[in-house]
Amino acid sequence: PGLYEGEIAVSAPGAPERVLPLRLTVGQDVVADGGAGEPWRLARLGWLDSALAQDDEPVAPFTPVEVTPVEITPVEVTPDEAADAAGGHRLTILGRTVELGPDGLPRRLLSAFTPAVTRADGPPRDLLAAPVTLDVGHRLEHGPLSLDRPGPARARWSSRAAGRDVLLHTEGELEADGFLVVRATLEATADTEVDVTLDVPVREEIARYAMGLGLTGRACPAAYDWNWDTPTRNQDAFWLGDPAAGLQLSLRDEHYARPLNTNYYREKPLRTPHSWAGDGAGGVRLRTSEGVRRLSAFSGPLALRAGESRCFEFRLLLTPFKPLDPARQLSERYFHAYVSPAEIAEYGANVANLHHATPPNPYINDPLLGADALH
Incomplete structure (x- = not known):
């Protein structure tokens, strides 16, 4: 004062x-x-721009990201032992395990959710039939993989690779809820042409169902082709798996911004990723062979001038995220109107949803303006 x-x-x-x-x-x-x-x-x-609770602490029921180095074993071992021994880091979260290879890409994804998705301590199941790969059309020599943890709920890593006329800088991070993102920036050190392909080989026994890129939820098709046509398709992601193990692949670049939804979508629509769409030849294909569903995203041929770069970002959501609680969740009955508690109970509901722009909550995002009625 x-x-x-x-x-x-x-x-x-x-x-x-x-x-x-x-x-x-x-x-x-x-x-x-x-x-x-x-x-x-x-x-x-x-x-409106509050950063409250934007930290790297886990939120229940999620558990901290546990990091375990994995050594490379040069001796001959069985395929299963080789998968356990091959290099990088093993990251463990609630019900799921991500094993990174030296290139910073997932080489194993495991889910321990039970078939009913009520527990996360069942026998681990491999989602991948082989490591995820990113082929840029040039042979690359990878440097060491570095990894750190900004906090208990997040781990991040990076690596660099060099080849003739190109450099590849890979950054990734995994959060405690199962959000995994990899940003691979490809830079030309001389005028060159590249053709980038991301391969995610999923076991057919896991990939029973699919949804996205124009497909409504259904049994996973044996083959599917899709190309970028954002103004009419408004799509960038594809999920495949079963209730207890799956992944969603979302393709982005450095200019990604989350679109608005419902009737506001056209005011801020999806942006086509400049890298994945390429010069018009980019797309996604799904093929099934010998027990493997191979999901591939490709750019097509890209001509890069010296100093030019493209960011190939992809996000993997590892599903499911947390166990279900049917006794609690299936007992909730919603009522979407403003009436007395007695009327809601008589109807059989036990949760009242007071929408904005209706009494007693007339103002969006500001219930304090109707505090007297809400009290």
């Missing part, structure tokens, strides 16, 4: 500067909750 004094200088083209004195008196009273309880102060505007 007290008197604060200062000056404000005001200037404009073609006019002399004017210096105005400023006196600000701060009173003794403290505004409760920063003024959030008094809508006329517009204090809640500060909440």
Whole structure:
């Protein structure tokens, strides 16, 4: 509290500067909750960009990301032992395990969710029939994989690779809920041509169902072809798996911005990823052979000038995310209107959903303006 004094200088083209004195008196009273309880102060505007709870701490029931180095064993071993021994890092989260190869790409994905998805401690099942690969059309020599943990709920890694006329910088991260993203930036050190293909080979016994890229949920087809036509298709992701183990592949670049949804979509639609769409030849294909469903995203031939780069980002959502609680979740019955609790109970519902723009919650994102009615 007290008197604060200062000056404000005001200037404009073609006019002399004017210096105005400023006196600000701060009173003794403290505004409760920063003024959030008094809508006329517009204090809640500060909440719009709040970073509250944006940290790397796990949220129940998710568990911290556990990191275990995996050594490369040069001696001959069985295929299963080789999978356990091959290099990189093993990252463990609730019900799932991600094993990274030296190139920073997943070489194994395992799910321990039970068939009913009510527990996450069942026998681990491999989703992948072989490691995920990213072929850029050039032979690459990979450097060491570095990994760190900004916090318990996130691990991140990076690696670099060099080849004739190209450099590849790979960055990735895994969060405790099963969000895995890899950003591979390919830079040309001389004028060259590249043809990028991402291969995700999933076991056919796992990939029983599929959805996305124009397909509604259904039994997974043996073959499927899709090409980029964002203005009419509005798609960039494909899921395949079964209820207890699956993955969604989403293709992006450095310019990705989440689109708006429902009737607001056209105001901010999906952006076509410049890298994956290539020069018009990019697309996605699914093929099935010898017990493997191979999901491939490709750019087609790309001509890069020296110093030019393209970012090939892909996200894998590892499903399911957490165990179900049928006794609790299937007992919820929703009511979507503003009536008395007695009427809601008589209807048989036990959860009331008060939508905005209807009484007693007339203002979107600001229930305080209707606090008296809501009380």
